[in-house]
Amino acid sequence: MWSCHMALRRLQRIAAPLNIAGGLTSKAQREMSSLSRVYVTRQIPPEGLKILKESGQVQFELWDSDDVPVPRKELLQKVKGVDGLLCVLTEKIDKELLDAAGPNLKVISTMSVGFDHLSLEELKNRGIRVGYTPEVLTDAVAELTVALLLTTSRRLIEATHEAKTGGWGTWRTLWLCGYELANSTVGIFGLGRIGVAIAERLAPFKVKKFIYTDVAPRPELAKQINAEYGEENHFIVAQFVIRLLSMDELTKRSDFLAMCCALTPETKEICNKNFFSKMKKTSIFINTSRGGVVNQDDLYEALSTGQIAGAGLDVTVPEPLPTSHPLFTLKNCVILPHIASASYTTRNAMSALAANNLLLGLRDEPMIKELQL
Numbered sequence: 274m275w276s277c278h279m280a281l282r283r284l285q286r287i288a289a290p291l292n293i294a295g296g297l298t299s300k301a302q303r304e305m306s307s308l309s310r311v312y313v314t315r316q317i318p319p320e321g322l323k324i325l326k327e328s329g330q331v332q333f334e335l336w337d338s339d340d341v342p343v344p345r346k347e348l349l350q351k352v353k354g355v356d357g358l359l360c361v362l363t364e365k366i367d368k369e370l371l372d373a374a375g376p377n378l379k380v381i382s383t384m385s386v387g388f389d390h391l392s393l394e395e396l397k398n399r400g401i402r403v404g405y406t407p408e409v410l411t412d413a414v415a416e417l418t419v420a421l422l423l424t425t426s427r428r429l430i431e432a433t434h435e436a437k438t439g440g441w442g443t444w445r446t447l448w449l450c451g452y453e454l455a456n457s458t459v460g461i462f463g464l465g466r467i468g469v470a471i472a473e474r475l476a477p478f479k480v481k482k483f484i485y486t487d488v489a490p491r492p493e494l495a496k497q498i499n500a501e502y503g504e505e506n507h508f509i510v511a512q513f514v515i516r517l518l519s520m521d522e523l524t525k526r527s528d529f530l531a532m533c534c535a536l537t538p539e540t541k542e543i544c545n546k547n548f549f550s551k552m553k554k555t556s557i558f559i560n561t562s563r564g565g566v567v568n569q570d571d572l573y574e575a576l577s578t579g580q581i582a583g584a585g586l587d588v589t590v591p592e593p594l595p596t597s598h599p600l601f602t603l604k605n606c607v608i609l610p611h612i613a614s615a616s617y618t619t620r621n622a623m624s625a626l627a628a629n630n631l632l633l634g635l636r637d638e639p640m641i642k643e644l645q646l
């Protein structure tokens with residue numbers, strides 16, 4: 274059991290002057306039992322752990338590994354009777370888990386911006402509050418998306434492989450040619466904070482046009498992000514007008530198409546045969562949102578038949594994607610192991626935000642970032 278330091282210090286302060294041998298005073302016991310019980314499903318980065326340990330508010334137990342997720346059976350045992358749960362995106366928080374936890378559970382704090390691993394309806398019905406970690410990861414995700422886009426469009430993985438394995442003959446005029454951002458049209462599917470941050474970073478590459486599609490115009494978002502909401506639902510970002518188009522138009526016109534939406538029943542496998550069939554043969558598809566928005570068989574088909582030029586994926590179904598998966602056989606498909614937010618700064622900021630959300634929720638105070646269920 275990882276009891277927090279503050280609580281232990283307090284207990285020591287109480288126990289030491291009284292020279293208590295063999296057990297706690299009833300006051301110390303009362304103090305201990307007034308702490309909320311929390312289970313943490315992963316060894317989270319140090320900033321978050323420090324906040325929990327020093328809070329004086331919780332006694333927590335932790336799955337002490339970052340390499341292997343907590344086995345489901347163990348998780349179902351460990352959550353019994355807890356007041357709060359701090360989890361990551363590998364844990365399914367569903368009816369079974371909530372039943373196992375029981376009625377004390379009042380806060381779930383996920384160290385992720387995505388929340389498709391949470392059964393929101395169940396949580397809402399039980400009055401359980403949910404914290405998540407948007408914003409702190411926007412820069413890291415946008416940065417990685419740009420890196421993945423350039424890696425895919427300029428065929429960097431193929432190029433380093435050729436250089437290392439003897440494929441590098443003489444300088445050739447069309448060898449390893451790719452597609453450039455200058456004068457291109459970039460399409461963003463789901464224009465939230467991350468989509469805007471990607472557009473801001475791509476603008477200096479002399480992109481000609483930005484376009485986007487979204488389920489609904491969201492004028493309130495313009496205030497939160499560094500954008501204006503112009504006429505006809507167009508955003509203005511880095512002096513560029515980002516035009517709202519239908520999904521059909523987005524797929525037809527984009528030279529680069531970046532998926533930046535949440536995975537919901539509406540977006541599940543929205544990138545399917547029909548979607549890819551409308552894209553240009555020279556276009557590059559990038560997904561740093563969730564693997565579930567893509568029908569991977571249809572993507573394989575589109576890539577292997579030359580329906581689209583390339584794909585860069587940071588997310589897949591399942592994760593990890595088995596090394597025998599057909600997508601790994603394609604030169605024009607770059608696959609990363611879900612690392613978009615993986616910078617030290619961002620992962621620490623996510624763990625700190627997740628810890629603070631949890632503590633605030635347990636105190637019945639507004640969380641810093643809370644999902645409105």
Ligand SMILES: O=CC(=O)O
Binds near residue numbers: 387410
């Ligand atoms: O994918 C990462 C996240 O949801 O934070």
